[in-house]
Amino acid sequence: MKGSKIRTLGKYKESYLLMAPYMIFFLMFTILPVVLSIVLGFTYYNMIEPPRFIGWYNYIRLFLDDDIFIIALKNTLFFALVTGPISYILSFFVAWMINDLSRTLRSIATSVFYIPTVVGAAVFPMWRLIFSPDEYGYLNGLLMGMGFINEPVAWLLDKEYVLAILILVQLWMSLGISFLAFVAGLQTVDRSLYEAGVMDGIKNRFQELWYITLPSMIPQLIFGAVMQIVVSFSVADVSIQLAGFPSTEYAGETMVTHIMDYGSIRYEMGYASAMAVVLFFLMVFTNRVVTKLLNKVGI
Amino acid sequence: MFTFTRKKAGAKARRSTVGNFFIFCIVALLGLFSAFPLYFAVVTAFKPLDELLYFPPRLVVLRPTWTNFTDLYQLAANMWVPLSRYLFNTAFIAVAGTGLHVLFAAMAAYPLAKHKFPGHNVLFSIIVMALMFVPQVTFIPQFIMMAELGIVDSYAALLLPWIGSSLGLFLMKQFIEQLPDAILEAARIDGASEYKTFFSIVWPNSVPALMTVVIFQFVNLWNYTPKELVYSESNKVFRMALEQIVAGDPIARMGAGAAAAVILMIPPIIVFVLLQRKVVETMTFAGIK
Helix, strand or coil, rough: CCCHHHHHHHHHHHHHHHHHHHHHHHHHHHHHHHHHHHHHCCEEEECCCEECCCCCCCHHHHHHCCHHHHHHHHHHHHHHHHHHHHHHHHHHHHHHCCCCEEEHHHHHHHHHHHHHHHHHHHHHHHHHCCCCCCCCCCCHHHHHCCCCCCCCCCCCCCCHHHHHHHHHHHHHCCCCCHHHHHHHHHHHCCHHHHHHHHHHCCCCHHHHHHHHHHCCCCCHHHHHHHHHHHHHHCCCHHHHHHHCCCCCCCCCCCCHHHHHHHHHHHHCHHHHHHHHHHHHHHHHHHHHHHHHHHHHCCC | CCCEEECCCCCCCCHHHHHHHHHHHHHHHHHHHHHHHHHHHHHCCCCCCCHHHCCCCCCCCCCCHHHHHHHHHHHHCCCCCHHHHHHHHHHHHHHHHHHHHHHHHHHHHHHHHCCCCCCHHHHHEEEEECCCCCHHHHHHHHHHHHHCCCCCCCCHHHHHHHCHHHHHHHHHHHHHHCCHHHHHHHCCCCCCCCHHHHHHHHHHHHHHHHHHHHHHHHHHHHHHCCCCCCHHHHCCCCHHHHHHHCCCCCCCCHHHHHHHEEEEEEEHHHHHHHHHHHHHHHCCCCCCC
16 A cells, blocks of 8 residues: 555656755745744744744734724725725726727737736836825825815825725726736637527627626636735735825724734734734635635526 | 727627727726826926926926936936946846746646646645735745845845745646647657656747746836845845935925836836737636636
8 A cells, every 4th residue: 555655656756856846935935934924823923032832812912902903904804895896897897898809909908907017016106296295296286276175185194085095096006917817718708609699599798798708707707816815905015105104093004014014123923923824814715705706607 | 990890790799889889988998097107107207397396287298308317317326336236136036036937837837737646636726825825925924934044135035935936836837737638648658758748848838828927927026125125235126226216305306206117117018018918828728717
């Protein structure tokens, strides 16, 4: 029994050797960090003294004794529940709407909608300028010029507006990889299904979408969902760049910026790890739910 | 100008003209929203000082000038570390990080896609789950590990985590999976080892996927500014340097900031536009079943 197992492994020696270089890096820098977070989440660790086991204390502190974490959690969930679905649905609908275009127009449209994702980070200064707190800010200039406001508004410093602006900018740059997967997926839906659909009495493009197109694209839809979940739960850069770090009264604090605060500034690594674990679980759980829902599409 | 293709009449359910018109309007509006900040960056970058400070702000440039770019260059030239050093750092990390990732991920994707070795299903589901464990969420434990390895503030810290990122492996595996088994069998019958099969058959047949992974990886590395991982000036990357210059005085350096944004935008846009077809071809197989 044991011998045969070893023989099967031996037969696949070349497979394992081909995978080895990648797997070393994958295990070291992706899997091990996740495991490490789970372990360190139960300790107090400041990188000077060795980690000290403290049980569930970090988690208790997170939920009962850290008001800013609760703000960060609320903001992250709000972000994820607003930008996640909107940008997911938007990326699908834009892909669907440009799918009927000729090949060249479709390529141009694909670039126009995807480019904010690749250059978004470079353009943050322009958004800062648009929402600048003085009259040189374009939004202030525009609204004052039209007489809607008399005094410039400090958009990014006012906690009334911060979250809404961050969501807008995040939406702008978040069509992302899922959009590309949808553009590609729509091109591969079997044409004969559409013909058969017309025979079966499908009348308009929305029926066609629901009964034929979407069910043919479930694998792409699931992939797109995973990508969108990653982006919408790990929001941080947009907040740091626009609202500042820390933002006014933590109005733009997200789980990732809170992790940065404790991990990179205060060196409370155990506590930061516990937060990362909460974030992992939120993402994995959301992914499960969304995958279940997507498998019901078109029924 | 704006035409819907109707190569096969009747192949799809009826599209009403009104519907087409509405869809065109929505796409056009969203497209404008998408392109506006980029347009705005370009316009601002070419404005002379008096137009930058004009009230109310205008959305066009009347007398375009290169002043902002030369200002940016001058500010950069006055830095303690020469700008070429930052550019070299970025180029080195982008090239090495992209090259090693593409090679290693393709090597690993081939057995995962085509060999039924024990554990291949479990391994693949771990990789799918790991799509969610991006550096933005794992940076704290990664930092601890790098501190233990003594590589914080070095190229290794910037580079190594990206070599094992999971998106590239995932896309490559999905692509290689649909390559016909027949071409692999032919090589094996000729007595080729799996390594030879990989380099002579799988690699040349996976060019669209390889190019796609190159784009994603390059864009990620180009935009990467891990402030907690490098603190020596001489190890910082190009984007960090430009941000530092501009951050000095956001209003006075508004034009230089826009110039920096335009410079940072150019490489990812060129790479994406050139390789777009390959990306769409690869994404066809990106679905999770």
